[in-house]
Amino acid sequence: MDMNVPKKKLSLKEKYSHMTRGLDWEPSYQSKDDVYPYAKYEGIKIHDWDKWEDPFRLTMDAYWKYQAEKERKLYAIIDAYAQNNGHLSVTDARYINTVKLFLTGVSPLEYMAHRGFAHVGRQLPGAGPRVACLMQSIDEIRHAQTQVHSLSNYNKYYNGLHDFRHMHDRVWYLSVPKSFFDDAITAGPFEFMVAIGFSFEYVLTNLLFVPFVSGAAYNGDMGAMTFGFSAQSDEARHMTLGLEVIKFMLEQDPDNLPIVQRWIDKWAWRGTRVLTLVAMMMDYMLPKRIMSWKEAWEVYFEENGGALFKDLARYGITMPKCIEDITKEKEHLSHQAWATFYNYGAAAAFHTWTPDEDEMNWLSEKYPDSFDKYYRPRLEYWRDEAAKGNRFYNKTLPMLCQVCQIPMLFTEPGDPTKICYREAQYKDDKYHFCSDHCKEIFEHEPEKYIQSWLPVHQIYQGNCFPEGTDPTAEGFDPLAAVLAYYHMNFGRDNLDFEGSEDQKNFDAWRGVATSND
Amino acid sequence: MSNVFLALQANEETRAIIEAITEDNPHAVVHPSPAMVKIDAEGSLTVRRETIEALIGRSFDLQELHINLISLSGHIDETDDELTLHWNA
Amino acid sequence: MAVTALKDYQFEPADRVENFHGNQLLYIGWEDHLLFCAPFAFPFPPAMRFGDVVEQVLPAAFGYHPDFAKIDWATAQWFKSGQPWTPDFDKSLADNGLGHKDVIRFRTPGLTGIKGSCT
Numbered sequence: 001m002d003m004n005v006p007k008k009k010l011s012l013k014e015k016y017s018h019m020t021r022g023l024d025w026e027p028s029y030q031s032k033d034d035v036y037p038y039a040k041y042e043g044i045k046i047h048d049w050d051k052w053e054d055p056f057r058l059t060m061d062a063y064w065k066y067q068a069e070k071e072r073k074l075y076a077i078i079d080a081y082a083q084n085n086g087h088l089s090v091t092d093a094r095y096i097n098t099v100k101l102f103l104t105g106v107s108p109l110e111y112m113a114h115r116g117f118a119h120v121g122r123q124l125p126g127a128g129p130r131v132a133c134l135m136q137s138i139d140e141i142r143h144a145q146t147q148v149h150s151l152s153n154y155n156k157y158y159n160g161l162h163d164f165r166h167m168h169d170r171v172w173y174l175s176v177p178k179s180f181f182d183d184a185i186t187a188g189p190f191e192f193m194v195a196i197g198f199s200f201e202y203v204l205t206n207l208l209f210v211p212f213v214s215g216a217a218y219n220g221d222m223g224a225m226t227f228g229f230s231a232q233s234d235e236a237r238h239m240t241l242g243l244e245v246i247k248f249m250l251e252q253d254p255d256n257l258p259i260v261q262r263w264i265d266k267w268a269w270r271g272t273r274v275l276t277l278v279a280m281m282m283d284y285m286l287p288k289r290i291m292s293w294k295e296a297w298e299v300y301f302e303e304n305g306g307a308l309f310k311d312l313a314r315y316g317i318t319m320p321k322c323i324e325d326i327t328k329e330k331e332h333l334s335h336q337a338w339a340t341f342y343n344y345g346a347a348a349a350f351h352t353w354t355p356d357e358d359e360m361n362w363l364s365e366k367y368p369d370s371f372d373k374y375y376r377p378r379l380e381y382w383r384d385e386a387a388k389g390n391r392f393y394n395k396t397l398p399m400l401c402q403v404c405q406i407p408m409l410f411t412e413p414g415d416p417t418k419i420c421y422r423e424a425q426y427k428d429d430k431y432h433f434c435s436d437h438c439k440e441i442f443e444h445e446p447e448k449y450i451q452s453w454l455p456v457h458q459i460y461q462g463n464c465f466p467e468g469t470d471p472t473a474e475g476f477d478p479l480a481a482v483l484a485y486y487h488m489n490f491g492r493d494n495l496d497f498e499g500s501e502d503q504k505n506f507d508a509w510r511g512v513a514t515s516n517d
Numbered sequence: 518m519s520n521v522f523l524a525l526q527a528n529e530e531t532r533a534i535i536e537a538i539t540e541d542n543p544h545a546v547v548h549p550s551p552a553m554v555k556i557d558a559e560g561s562l563t564v565r566r567e568t569i570e571a572l573i574g575r576s577f578d579l580q581e582l583h584i585n586l587i588s589l590s591g592h593i594d595e596t597d598d599e600l601t602l603h604w605n606a
Numbered sequence: 607m608a609v610t611a612l613k614d615y616q617f618e619p620a621d622r623v624e625n626f627h628g629n630q631l632l633y634i635g636w637e638d639h640l641l642f643c644a645p646f647a648f649p650f651p652p653a654m655r656f657g658d659v660v661e662q663v664l665p666a667a668f669g670y671h672p673d674f675a676k677i678d679w680a681t682a683q684w685f686k687s688g689q690p691w692t693p694d695f696d697k698s699l700a701d702n703g704l705g706h707k708d709v710i711r712f713r714t715p716g717l718t719g720i721k722g723s724c725t
Contacts (some may be wrong), residue, residue: 012580012597041612055593058580066583073584206588210524210553214586217552225552229526233589240593271715290551304590307519311592311604340643377723378641396642396667399633399709407644408635417724419645421637421709423687429619430707432633447608450619457621460631460649 007383016057021050024127025329030292038123042188044260045253049126052118052248056237063135067142070230074146077226082153088513090220091287092495093158093506096352097213098285099151099224100160105177105277106208107147108168110231112181116196120189128194129248132241136197139234146230150223158502159511160349160493167349169487170464171340172455173277175405179452180274184267186448190249191263197242199267203308205235206300208278214280221253236389243308257316262444268320269437273404276337276425282354283363293334302327322437325413332366332416335375340409342382343394346479349488351497354383374416395479397456402431403438403449410434426450518560521591521602527554531585537568553587561591561603623706630706632699636662637713638724641671645709656694656702673717683713 010018027035080086092098114137121133148164151454155161168174184195213228246264249256278288279293291299310321338352345352355363360379363371382392398407412418426446433439442449458464463472465481483490492501523538525531527549535554545558550578556562569577579600591602609615612719613674620688623630630652646667650659668674684691704710712717719725 012595026698038612042610055595056580057595058583062580066580069584071562107702183662191610210588214551214553229552229587233583233585234585236589237583239589243592303520304522307521307590307604310519311606314606336643339640345645372725375722377721378725381641381720381725392641392670392672394642396646396648399647409644411640417640419640420690421711422646425707429652430705430709432709438656445609447615447617448622449615452620454621456647457631459609460629460647461625462627463619498679 009055012057016054019059019335020054020127020131022440022489032125036123036125038189039125042190043176044190044249044256046125046249047252049128051251052126052128052244054128054132054244057242058135058237062111066487067139070233071142071146074100074150074226077222078150078153081223085509085513086220087121087154087157088091088506088510090485093502094285094351094353095219095221096158096162096502097352097497097508098216098281099154099221099276100350101281101285102157102212103147103161104164104167104171105174107144107151108165109177109181110140110144110147112185113196114144116181119185123189129241129245129341132237132244133139136234136238136241139231139238143227143231143234146227150227153223157505159489159500160351163487165432166487170348170455170491171349171488174346175453175455176277177274179405180270183270183448187464190245190259190320193242193245194260194263194285195270199242199247199264200271201235201238202242203268203301203305204275205239205297206269206304207275208349210300211282211291211296212278215288217288218290219286219288236282246317248313250312250317264317265320265437266441266444267324269322269326269435270404271440272322272326273406273434273438276333276406279334280341282337283366285376289359289362292363294330297326297330299463317366325437326434329410331370332374332411335363335367335371336409336411339375339378340398340407343392344370345496346393346395346494347483347488349486349493351495351500351502353497354379354386369475370416387499388513393495397459399432400454401434401438401454402452402454403433403441405452405454406434408432408434519606520559521589521601521604522555522557522567523562523564523589524552524553524555524587526587528584528585530581531596534569534582534585534605537572538564541565541568542600548566553578558602561601561604566598583595621707626706630699630704632659632704633707633709634659634667635709635711636668637711639668639673640716641719641725642709645711650699652700652704653698655696655698656693656704659699660695671719673714673719676698676717677714681715683715685711685713 009427012217095375117133117140121130121137124130124133151161158483168178184192187195209228209232213225213232216224216228246260251261280295284291309317341348342352360376385392400407408419408421410420412420420435422439424443425441426432431442432441459482465471465485465487480490488494497503525535535547538556539547542562545556545562548555548557562580564579566577566579579595579597582600589602589604591604596600626649628651629649631650632650633645634648636642648663684693
């Protein structure tokens with residue numbers, strides 16, 4: 001009989017060092033610059049990659065073990081949720097619209113993050129960050145897959161979820177998250193790490209996942225809650241990578257500071273603009289609200305981000321410049337965003353509605369300085385007109401910001417009655433922006449942003465109709481042609497929630513589920 | 518000194534972990550919210566393997582934390598025995 | 607350098623006027639009326655009469671608002687790129703000095719939206 005003699009175990013530190021330092025090698029017949037062609041052009045100076053420390057020191061065997069455990073837990077719940085008709089236990093069918101927005105707007109970004117970290121993991125010359133990027137790349141494709149898988153259950157019953165990937169590349173509002181990630185992934189490896197690893201993962205991701213996922217739980221969506229928490233459990237590791245990258249660059253060379261600061265300024269703003277969608281989700285789309293956007297911003301950005309920037313001050317890093325404007329905007333962001341989707345409810349792949357009286361009172365309470373004064377009259381007018389059969393659908397296309405690609409809906413910092421207009425001239429053309437910050441980003445790298453695929457302009461160029469469409473034909477209906485190009489079904493995926501097929505089906509099915517008729 | 522925080526899923530496995538954290542960090546404040554718990558602590562927060570093991574009656578690998586971890590803030594120091602979050606300023 | 611790049615990096619702008627089939631873009635916003643969430647973008651031929659924009663296009667775009675019917679165009683104040691500006695309704699867009707991707711706004715004194723909320 002074999003004796004099972006326990007071997008002396010390596011410590012965490014030793015195992016990690018064997019894997020990263022031990023398995024790395026110096027190239028001998030190719031120059032390092034040829035092996036890592038993207039490592040220097042951004043101007044970041046690194047003198048010693050061995051100074052890189054990963055505080056989690058996760059080795060591959062442990063990584064697979066814990067990820068497998070997470071998957072088992074996740075699929076046990078997804079199965080149970082589907083087997084028990086879990087979709088009928090959500091608060092009300094309006095909730096499902098948050099899931100549609102998530103699947104079309106966020107899940108494809110997870111896939112892009114997978115590609116981005118795979119690329120950066122290949123390009124960074126240090127073994128430590130390469131391993132961390134590899135793990136993150138695998139995490140991100142897991143997130144994309146588990147989200148698609150969990151949400152596919154809703155696609156069996158509700159409208160608007162049938163072609164999320166196709167929509168992501170074409171639909172007007174989805175160009176906002178899409179172009180955000182395209183901007184990051186087309187930057188160099190260090191900027192990508194600051195954009196996604198630090199600014200998005202460390203500073204902003206809590207604002208997406210924690211309130212959204214906790215909100216999903218609060219609204220009875222076990223499926224979304226579980227994939228959300230499962231993804232978020234990887235996020236702690238990603239955040240740590242993002243913070244280590246910043247510290248590492250700053251410790252390696254003092255010349256890196258201004259470059260890093262500019263990236264932080266840029267990406268804190270780009271990320272916050274993308275989160276406009278989340279602000280609206282929290283304040284308007286969750287039937288049972290968990291906390292307001294403003295509260296989430298205060299807890300996760302002002303308090304938590306404040307602590308982070310105070311800590312980074314020793315390297316000379318300062319709070320991103322845009323924070324002052326964002327602080328003013330937190331009173332208005334969600335209301336202005338929801339008003340925009342209410343305007344263009346005929347061209348969205350989810351339903352919109354006016355909040356009921358209780359919900360408006362909640363908004364007054366959460367936004368005492370802004371809601372009753374500026375936004376309640378707007379919503380009440382729309383509600384009353386809809387009741388008279390005159391529901392407002394804006395059919396004229398909006399002007400967009402050249403950088404964030406969001407319709408020019410944002411108001412002047414400090415004056416919520418005036419749209420904020422900014423413009424710049426570059427070579428032969430004028431360019432327009434929603435803010436000083438988007439303008440500044442453009443002016444630093446105009447050659448990049450003059451290529452923006454702005455959905456409104458693309459429609460006017462005739463690039464957003466199904467193949468073979470003749471826009472000069474008698475009776476041509478441009479809106480119908482654009483929706484066909486988006487693969488949106490008019491009357492099912494779009495328009496008001498009131499009277500929608502989703503609303504009728506949910507009520508009917510819930511009735512069947514809770515009675516013997 | 519700023520707060521660090523650790524957010525965990527609220528489930529059977531984390532019940533003992535949260536108890537151990539509060540035992541080892543008397544200054545920590547636990548905020549329960551739907552399906553999760555956020556633990557704030559001024560300056561630093563330490564998770565100790567031995568305290569958790571004493572509560573669950575089996576050996577515990579600190580990296581098991583990853584399964585139920587939602588989010589955190591602060592710099593991390595991790596050894597086989599302890600995981601500490603802290604701010605330097 | 608207009609972009610941080612590994613090699614020479616120059617591209618055509620995606621929205622050059624040549625791409626709009628004879629039209630140019632004009633952006634129009636109505637001050638104090640945020641019922642319309644953002645200014646509008648329109649493709650117009652440069653030879654189009656400015657008055658035709660106001661009389662034939664704006665009613666479809668802004669007509670839902672109860673204030674729109676009350677507008678006295680003789681008192682409307684116009685701005686081009688934020689600066690006071692006076693259009694000649696009988697001249698073309700081009701002759702009014704409007705080029706591709708210009709932005710104009712109008713203010714209608716006395717009309718401040720639903721319940722005076724700038725909605």
